[in-house]
Amino acid sequence: MTKAPPVPLLLGGKRSDGRRPDEVRPLEMEIGVITNADGSAVVSYGRTRVVAAVYGPKEAHPRHLALPDKAIMRVRYHMAPFSTKDERKNPAPSRREIEISRVLREALEPSVFLEHFPRSLIDVFLEVVQADGSTRAASLTAASLALADAGIPMRDLVIGVSVGLINGTIAVDLNSLEDQYGEGDLPIGIMPNLGHITLFQLDGSWTRDKLVEAVRMAYRAVGEIYGAAREALKKRYFEAVQEVT
Amino acid sequence: MPRYVVPRQLVYPGDPIATTDYEVSGPVYIDNGRYRSWCLGLVEVRDERTINIVPLEGTYRPKVGDTVIGYVTDVLAIGWELDVRAPFSAYLSVHDAVLKPIDLESVDLTTLLNIGDMVVARITDIDVTREHPISVTIKESNLGRLEGGTLVEISPVKVPRVIGKKGSMIGVLSMLRCDIIVGQNGRIFVKCGDVRDEAFLASVIRRIERESHTTGLTDRIKETILKYLSERGHQ
Amino acid sequence: MASITPWGKRIVPVLKRDSVRRAVQSGIRTTGRGLLEYREIRSEVGVIETADGSAVVRLGNTQVIAGVKAGLGRPFPDAPNEGVLIVNAEILPHASPYSEIGPPDEFAIELARVVDRGIRHSGYIDMQRLAVDPGSSAYVLWVDIYVVNDDGNLIDAANMASVLALAHTSLPGIRRKETGEPSLDRDNRAVLPTTDRVPIAISIGKIGDKLLVDPDFDEEYSLDGRVSITVANNHVVSAQKTLGYFTQREVERAIDIALDMAPQVLARLRHGSP
Numbered sequence: 001m002t003k004a005p006p007v008p009l010l011l012g013g014k015r016s017d018g019r020r021p022d023e024v025r026p027l028e029m030e031i032g033v034i035t036n037a038d039g040s041a042v043v044s045y046g047r048t049r050v051v052a053a054v055y056g057p058k059e060a061h062p063r064h065l066a067l068p069d070k071a072i073m074r075v076r077y078h079m080a081p082f083s084t085k086d087e088r089k090n091p092a093p094s095r096r097e098i099e100i101s102r103v104l105r106e107a108l109e110p111s112v113f114l115e116h117f118p119r120s121l122i123d124v125f126l127e128v129v130q131a132d133g134s135t136r137a138a139s140l141t142a143a144s145l146a147l148a149d150a151g152i153p154m155r156d157l158v159i160g161v162s163v164g165l166i167n168g169t170i171a172v173d174l175n176s177l178e179d180q181y182g183e184g185d186l187p188i189g190i191m192p193n194l195g196h197i198t199l200f201q202l203d204g205s206w207t208r209d210k211l212v213e214a215v216r217m218a219y220r221a222v223g224e225i226y227g228a229a230r231e232a233l234k235k236r237y238f239e240a241v242q243e244v245t
Numbered sequence: 246m247p248r249y250v251v252p253r254q255l256v257y258p259g260d261p262i263a264t265t266d267y268e269v270s271g272p273v274y275i276d277n278g279r280y281r282s283w284c285l286g287l288v289e290v291r292d293e294r295t296i297n298i299v300p301l302e303g304t305y306r307p308k309v310g311d312t313v314i315g316y317v318t319d320v321l322a323i324g325w326e327l328d329v330r331a332p333f334s335a336y337l338s339v340h341d342a343v344l345k346p347i348d349l350e351s352v353d354l355t356t357l358l359n360i361g362d363m364v365v366a367r368i369t370d371i372d373v374t375r376e377h378p379i380s381v382t383i384k385e386s387n388l389g390r391l392e393g394g395t396l397v398e399i400s401p402v403k404v405p406r407v408i409g410k411k412g413s414m415i416g417v418l419s420m421l422r423c424d425i426i427v428g429q430n431g432r433i434f435v436k437c438g439d440v441r442d443e444a445f446l447a448s449v450i451r452r453i454e455r456e457s458h459t460t461g462l463t464d465r466i467k468e469t470i471l472k473y474l475s476e477r478g479h480q
Numbered sequence: 481m482a483s484i485t486p487w488g489k490r491i492v493p494v495l496k497r498d499s500v501r502r503a504v505q506s507g508i509r510t511t512g513r514g515l516l517e518y519r520e521i522r523s524e525v526g527v528i529e530t531a532d533g534s535a536v537v538r539l540g541n542t543q544v545i546a547g548v549k550a551g552l553g554r555p556f557p558d559a560p561n562e563g564v565l566i567v568n569a570e571i572l573p574h575a576s577p578y579s580e581i582g583p584p585d586e587f588a589i590e591l592a593r594v595v596d597r598g599i600r601h602s603g604y605i606d607m608q609r610l611a612v613d614p615g616s617s618a619y620v621l622w623v624d625i626y627v628v629n630d631d632g633n634l635i636d637a638a639n640m641a642s643v644l645a646l647a648h649t650s651l652p653g654i655r656r657k658e659t660g661e662p663s664l665d666r667d668n669r670a671v672l673p674t675t676d677r678v679p680i681a682i683s684i685g686k687i688g689d690k691l692l693v694d695p696d697f698d699e700e701y702s703l704d705g706r707v708s709i710t711v712a713n714n715h716v717v718s719a720q721k722t723l724g725y726f727t728q729r730e731v732e733r734a735i736d737i738a739l740d741m742a743p744q745v746l747a748r749l750r751h752g753s754p
Binding site: 065067071072073074075076093095096097098099101102103104105106107109110114180184186191195196197198199200201202203204205206207208211212215216219 | 481482483484485558586587589590592593597600601602603707709712714715716717718719720721722723724725726727728731732735736739
Binding site: 038039056057058059068071111113116117118119120121148149150151152153154155156157191192193194230233234237238 | 255257258259260261272274276281283284285300301302303304306332333334373374378400402458
């Protein structure tokens with residue numbers, strides 16, 4: 001199944017982009033980038049960049065979609081036509097994007113107190129503007145930060161990371177080369193305070209031990225990304241302090 | 246049993262605050278015997294056993310009795326649909342809008358309130374099973390149609406800061422001698438004799454929103470207003 | 481297209497949900513099954529004569545048909561020496577009061593893609609033997625999943641039906657025109673080249689801190705979490721959390737349950753086919 005990559009994925013303990021297996025790419029996060037939205041965030045994992053916007057809670061339209069005892073959530077994950085390295089991506093929603101929209105919604109819903117807003121709607125829009133692997137993991141983090149920015153009540157943030165198997169070694173935060181040529185990919189989303197896993201997808205070929213180890217590694221990587229997420233939220237408030245003191 | 250936070254600490258969604266033997270108020274939930282924050286907030290330790298979390302972000306949650314500022318989004322048969330910045334629409338019936346009964350056959354409702362018109366209203370009832378879940382009235386003193394002036398929208402959770410402890414902040418703002426109506430839904434109406442004062446007051450309110458989580462804010466705002474007043478006086 | 485919190489199955493009598501949950505919390509199920517016990521698996525292959533391979537699987541009352549059609553097409557540019565696998569799923573309006581007429585919705589798309597990844601990453605089909613002319617022509621295997629009755633756990637049933645249909649697929653031969661251009665010869669057939677790495681999907685539900693396999697329709701809307709783990713030859717080849725959340729320990733237990741159950745389910749599937 002596995003085809004040979006154009007460059008070695010792992011050489012002398014270093015990955016093709018120079019990282020150690022357990023090393024996350026440089027992270028960039030900024031909150032409140034879309035002033036029109038109730039909440040927004042832009043999140044970069046290396047070259048992968050996602051813009052998230054949250055609108056709501058607002059009246060649910062069409063009304064027949066509304067639930068009497070809680071808010072409904074609408075999640076759209078979409079890749080910009082110019083976001084891919086090779087050919088232009090057709091902007092029409094693919095089956096992959098529809099499925100990812102669904103798994104991201106299922107990953108966010110356990111974190112949000114939807115029952116606080118019966119009959120209303122919370123919109124979460126995710127646009128991948130530049131893709132270099134781990135787009136759904138970065139989207140999840142961006143969505144969660146935008147929800148926090150919107151002040152929507154939530155049990156915890158949800159932080160996404162992908163863990164993969166390259167040349168038999170477990171590595172975190174896969175880039176697109178590793179995603180394409182590695183032996184396995186495990187995108188995972190974790191609520192850091194509660195320790196709950198809300199996104200869990202996997203493909204490849206994993207023994208039990210490697211898989212259990214990969215999940216443990218995901219928790220560690222999530223801890224690091226969560227630290228950056230907290231910093232980003234803090235920056236939104238405590239830059240204002242510096243302005244005035 | 247432990248408390249996990251210190252005064253004025255910034256807390257994030259999911260952060261543990263204290264065990265449930267403490268008195269914790271604000272945007273918190275209980276998970277496994279512990280209070281956790283459900284949004285970004287600042288810790289206020291009131292005494293040994295009492296903690297309050299002040300939310301830094303939040304949406305407007307309508308309550309009966311709230312004074313809100315809304316605008317007309319539709320003119321219906323015997324009333325108006327209003328946007329009050331809540332997850333559902335509000336309804337103002339003719340009976341709650343005019344003092345004397347009117348003849349609905351002959352009076353065109355748009356002559357009373359038309360689409361886009363702004364009102365300050367009080368919430369009288371909430372029932373999510375209705376088409377317009379929020380009912381409001383404008384048939385009380387200090388309520389009614391708003392004309393002229395400027396509207397400032399801020400995050401609803403910052404409204405208490407604009408009012409201040411025991412009205413301290415609003416007291417400072419009133420030095421400008423303008424009309425100020427604060428809606429619980431984060432809409433604030435200001436109207437001054439001088440259009441420059443109005444623009445200045447609006448900018449001051451936006452600044453209160455931006456710096457709501459900082460200490461000594463009332464004093465800084467007071468300073469700014471005094472400075473503005475003295476400079477204006479010299480013109 | 482965006483994903484919206486679904487309406488249909490969410491509103492059920494609280495009493496029904498509570499009784500399912502209470503039973504599971506005390507280690508039993510309202511249907512009398514054990515927590516780690518599958519429903520009866522009945523299967524039949526070759527049920528559709530017009531297909532190149534087909535099977536129907538009944539998992540309890542859940543009923544899924546899979547039909548395989550072979551065609552010729554261009555291989556993917558990044559795999560010029562391999563055949564092409566395309567899995568599609570339709571949840572028929574017959575299947576439950578909640579299924580709607582229309583193109584596949586997010587549930588049908590997820591169902592197809594989860595089954596697809598299980599087959600693909602297990603290496604069950606020897607895709608390299610499905611190349612015809614490298615780079616220009618290859619077999620295209622269409623697997624169409626039809627959900628006829630939804631009594632829960634569609635992923636496991638759809639996976640079983642697809643695997644059985646593929647196991648009994650006869651591949652049309654290749655005929656060449658004078659120009660050398662290949663076309664299908666449906667009169668001369670060979671067995672589809674498969675391997676011993678049979679993918680078996682094991683869906684695990686969570687209620688409170690209890691895990692159970694093969695949730696039925698009533699159980700599905702009482703769950704706090706659900707994950708489907710596909711196993712082939714003692715390796716996990718695909719997984720998808722489709723509902724709720726799990727703790728780290730629960731995920732590890734779910735992996736163990738899947739690795740443990742998959743050979744048993746495979747054995748029962750083999751016995752179920754005539």
